[in-house]
Amino acid sequence: MKIFTLITLLVAVISSISARVQNTEDSLMALVRQHKGDTIEVNALATLGYSQTKIDSGIHYLQKGLLLAQELDYRKGEADCFLKLAWLNNTQGNFGQSIQYALQALVIYEDLKQNDGIVTAHLTLQAVYRESGDYRN
Numbered sequence: 001m002k003i004f005t006l007i008t009l010l011v012a013v014i015s016s017i018s019a020r021v022q023n024t025e026d027s028l029m030a031l032v033r034q035h036k037g038d039t040i041e042v043n044a045l046a047t048l049g050y051s052q053t054k055i056d057s058g059i060h061y062l063q064k065g066l067l068l069a070q071e072l073d074y075r076k077g078e079a080d081c082f083l084k085l086a087w088l089n090n091t092q093g094n095f096g097q098s099i100q101y102a103l104q105a106l107v108i109y110e111d112l113k114q115n116d117g118i119v120t121a122h123l124t125l126q127a128v129y130r131e132s133g134d135y136r137n
Contacts, residue, residue, distance in 0.1 A: 024051065025048065025051065028044045028047055028048040028051075029044075029048065037068070037072075038072070039069075039072060039074050039077055041065075041068060042065045042068050042069045042072065042074055042077035042080075042081070043065075043077060043080075044065075045061045045062065045064050045065030045068070045081075046061075046062060046065045046077065046080050046081050046084055048061045049061030049062035049064075049065060049081075049084060049088075050062070050084045050087070050088070055088050055091060055092055058084075058088050059085065059088055059089075062081050062084050062085050062088070063081075063085070065077065065080075065081045066078060066081035066082065066085070069081055075108050075111065075112055076108075076112060076114065076117075078108055079104075079105045079108035079109050079112070079114070079117055079121075080105075080117075082101045082102070082104045082105035082108070083101070083102065083105040083117070083120060083121060083124060085098075085101040086098045086099070086100075086101035086102035086105065086124050086128065087124060089101060090124075090127065090128045090131060095128055095131065095132040095134075098124075098128045099125065099128055099129075102121050102124045102125045102128060103121075103125070105117065105121045105124075106118065106121035106122065106125070109121055
């Protein structure tokens with residue numbers, strides 16, 4: 001009986017988490033639809049892209065956000081998209097591409113004097129180099 005109760009509780013928790021994730025994605029998609037062509041759309045696409053379980057879908061949303069950020073000259077959004085693209089490419093083992101994206105993000109964050117972005121970009125680079133086995137960098 002204890003096992004049945006435990007399994008039932010586990011299923012309920014997983015279902016609740018799944019529903020919250022879907023609600024978050026639905027909310028982000030609503031923001032994308034409502035705010036066509038502005039910085040809110042860029043931020044929503046960046047968050048939506050990084051929250052995807054399918055990496056290809058995440059990269060798709062992030063590239064859309066990156067293009068829009070560049071069109072709008074929204075530098076922070078551009079850097080955020082580059083950084084999240086670096087993370088996703090790292091998870092796929094695309095270390096060279098990941099390093100390029102992280103370096104592009106770092107340059108923008110430095111131009112903007114965004115200290116939290118600078119630190120995060122450096123930490124991302126450190127993680128990619130470690131993951132790739134390049135311990136010299």
